[in-house]
Amino acid sequence: MPIEQLADRVLLKHPKGASAEILLYGATVLSWKSGSAANPEPTERLFVSSKAALDGSKPVRGGIPVVFPCFGAPTHPEHSKLGQHGFARSEVWIFDSIVLDNEAGVSVRLTLEPKASITEKYERPFHLAYVVTLAEHQLSTDLHVENTALSTTSPLEFQALLHNYIRASSDQVLVTPLQGVSYYDKTEATDELRNCPKVEQRTYVDVKRFTDFVYENAPGTYQISSPAGQVEIKAKGFKDVVVWNPQAETGVKIADMEEGGWERYVCVEPGYVRGFAQLNAGETWIGQQVLTAKL
């Protein structure tokens, strides 16, 4: 059975060997096992901390959490009651439908709409759909945000991001091409420094030290290369990208991070996080990414 629905998750199996697992809580992709053209053996491409809670008690530390409607601590007045990274990663999504089920793609659609746990802290009407598609060497995850409000209301303003934890040795992994792109360095000590743009000078960006950089208007295609393999991310609609690895400096303070977990991944997160996407009533915005196992 290429698509299997369990009580709390959905399993996707591609006829050529790749597989993926999506937890309904947060619509979090927990696993993506894929071979590449050069190496057909399916290998795990994502990192999930062995201390991650998978029971819905807190967002999953790993995989691909969905960030919406705010990135980081809320800054928009309509988000003031929300926690860091918003509510999409900590609500149970609905399994909506099977979109595709053939060799070209094994694909499902999950949805999230306002419910009591959301409306008590966020008043805007919306409809989210998340389409996860598994191909032979690819995983695509597409977020559709619809403003379901009446036309008389002001536009919906939101941020969105796909928080990919890509499995890689953080000592050796390199992310390209970010040279020349401006970024904001969230590791700086003061607000003034955090809000002061810098320009990436490096051809190859590494995360050997604590890194939390928000690249603005980034190129949209990223290569993540390490001895463990190479994954390409191609993003559309997500104009920015965040590169994050806490290293031991801040990793030891993360309660659900396994010992030394920061050595085993890099987060490369396409998002719309500088400023807010604006969506008129009745309109839909789509943010997409395609992850390709290259090596």
Ligand SMILES: O=P(O)(O)OC[C@H]1O[C@@H](O)[C@H](O)[C@@H](O)[C@@H]1O
């Ligand atoms: O611990 P959380 O809420 O999952 O966030 C993890 C990290 O997520 C990144 O996207 C942020 O840029 C970091 O600042 C943050 O620390």
